[in-house]
Amino acid sequence: MTEATGATGGARKAAASYMVAEEAGVSQSAVSRAYKSGGSVSKATREKIYAAGQKLGYRPNAIARSLISKQSNMIGIVMADITNPFYSSVLEVFLQKLQAEGQKAIVLVATRDQDVDDLLPQLLEYQVDGLVVTSATLSSEMGRTLSDMGVPVVMFNRSVPDSHSTSICCDNNSAGRQVAQLFFDRGMRNVAYIAGIENTSTNQDRRAGFLKRSKELGLSVTGQVQGFYTYDGGYQAALALCASQAPEAIFCANDIMAMGAMDALRYELKLSIPEQVSVMGFDDINSAHWPVYDLTTFRMPIERMVTRSIENLLVNKQRENRVLATETLAVELVLRGSVRSV
Amino acid sequence: MTEATGATGGARKAAASYMVAEEAGVSQSAVSRAYKSGGSVSKATREKIYAAGQKLGYRPNAIARSLISKQSNMIGIVMADITNPFYSSVLEVFLQKLQAEGQKAIVLVATRDQDVDDLLPQLLEYQVDGLVVTSATLSSEMGRTLSDMGVPVVMFNRSVPDSHSTSICCDNNSAGRQVAQLFFDRGMRNVAYIAGIENTSTNQDRRAGFLKRSKELGLSVTGQVQGFYTYDGGYQAALALCASQAPEAIFCANDIMAMGAMDALRYELKLSIPEQVSVMGFDDINSAHWPVYDLTTFRMPIERMVTRSIENLLVNKQRENRVLATETLAVELVLRGSVRSV
């Protein structure tokens, strides 16, 4: 159903700085200075100019400013999996903090498996001052190209050895070890792992820590299945893991898979959690604390990770010699009811 | 823990079109034409130019193009509540479809209650070709300003009478009526409503249809409580509604509130769903089909709504006389197990 409600006339030509100058009886450069914080103009002139600007509905053209100043104040964000609650939180925090810094965010979605390299040219054409990549990874060549162009890059929540970029991650390996330890301490001996996407550093690091510590403690790792970081993937993975014999505990590489696994265990396999199977997740997404799941998990310091990412970007775009580093932040274990108590 | 991994040199000056022209031995305008699809250049010239461009790592500067052509190919999106699964889906679809059209999206987050008007100046400075607003609303004055500037606006999922914009919505009133009918047909007589944010058109329309039809059918509406479109809000609202006596059925203005309500009913009030209380949601977010909730709800045609929004924007930015209309699309009732069968 479409209901026409009207039509409007064409565009009125927007006022430019020289028009404001004319109206105020000053030079165009004076107008430019008046609208620039810290610009060198007398109070009287500034007021005259603002009045004229107000009258004409003047709004500085950021595109023209970007062109001449070689600073767009735009940051590109490449993200897959926006609908995963963890990443939608990350995106929200990025947008809020960038907005607070007066930066604009151009957001691109990557389909999983898609090479981020294909997406970057369009971002570079728009002269973004920096780049945040939260999914997939960067080829070494693209990393060098960006570096040559002077566009700083932050890899968020993934570590990429040898890329010409900064990584902001969590200590996933240590977290994996903590899971094995927790399972051991609570008396479980047969454990399993539901993996995320195979070639992501988060998945690899979480698993490596978990397997290593499990071995040290003498835990028997009875299964490892991929769950692709999705609810349905976790659901299917849990069924696969329990095909012959359910493990006592399952470590899922993220929360949403853990929820899929829990639902499979309960509704399809009629197993009770945590009495028969303990489940552990990662991310502490919103629904993790819902009474249905009451999921034991890890909380990442999203705010701080984002803050550090933005700081790194903004500092590095000013510098000739960029500082590339990997920052590894600690995660916080959040104990809830999905892991058996004794 | 921070581990420095290196530092890189400064930026190499990016190649501009006149450099490519020099390298290829043609004019700068030829280069411009070669990189423009449909540009008038001979095959031989184009190839010579591409070779030179390749060699210099040339990438057209979209900022300069925007300035001269008065078309930025950027669309502004203003959204609140990105972490609500419904809106993160909407955002993802918008980003995908805009990308497919070669448009860039600048995304701004609005805090709820914040006037969108405050956010728009920064978007307008960046010369966006159009605007999508999915949260909050637009003042009539700002609507006129945008209209005067020739910036088309689409209000997504909200209808705003008298704004100088297009609305793409669903038939919320009809959906509300269907809920009352469904409750009635399934034998329930005492019903209740958990409202979203009070002054949103979605909330108002869903409630109006529900109340109207309830009255026609002789249903007794025993309670109405605000749930603010959040899980916690729905949880608290359900408790409030059942303070004296639980209704037989509750219509929640969105799914996430319905889930909060269900968890409150089950875990805090020990009521079973749907035997003792039926629950109905709206949106059909991903988790609605999870066995825990198995939620009866409405599915909105997100893909089509987004497609129509973008079409409207792209058509209207070309036109002198814009077509303003309200499009109301049908929603689909998704029957699951959270509403009692007989």
Place this chain on the structure above:
DNA sequence: CTGAAAGCGCTTACAG
């Protein structure tokens, strides 16, 4: 503090 002038990197009539 203020203005005249150059220039950012493009697109697009215009003329040939």
Place this chain on the structure above:
DNA sequence: CTGAAAGCGCTTACAG
């Protein structure tokens, strides 16, 4: 098909 030229709306030395 091709080039010379103007111009988009700004910022920023430079000189006063």
